[in-house]
Amino acid sequence: MSRKLDNSFYKRPDVVSIAKELIGKKLCTHIDGLLTSGFITETEAYAGVTDKASHAYGDRFTDRTKTMYLPGGTSYVYLCYGVHYLFNVVTHLEGTPHAVLIRGIRPLEGIEIMQERRGGKNPKGLADGPGKLSKAMGISKSQNAISLLADEVWIEATDIEVEGMHISTGPRIGIDYAEEHKDLPWRFLWEPTQ
DNA sequence: TATAAGATTTACT
């Protein structure tokens, strides 16, 4: 049974709400014939041309950022520091570079596969950062600009009780250059009640 | 054309 999120979720205009609602959803990848999935625990919203922290601030349109201008429901995979891939979800309509950065997940299926991809580390800290997450799930540049409605990378709804989840907010990470925008509470973090 | 800095992680001191 598929509970895959579709355009009615991704194409809404409020990227901050989408970022918050993605917490607790299930991120799945089916890459190189291997299935992995995990609960999304940490996201950040990037609000296109008006957000100084976004690559697309001021309507910058380059080979790298053009993916953010695609319609909602598209993946945006970006190579950071020349070393790590960061996975984003493009939202809203074509021509509006809104995106949600997936910063962390809690591994669910394919944990052994993730460990192997990450070099045999223990499950703790397997995918608790944007670069680690992408590596654990097999995401690389070949997953850039693909549809999240297809069968390679997608997000499913879950049965988690949203009301009961503890979601904390705070300023985004690693964007001190964004001046007055750096303190916006657009980072969402799921803290499970163990 | 060349240089600097970034939505990070890892290893070493």
Added chain:
DNA sequence: GTAAATCTTATAT
């Protein structure tokens, strides 16, 4: 706690 790895983009020659 500090530094290195190493690709893309923006700014300066």
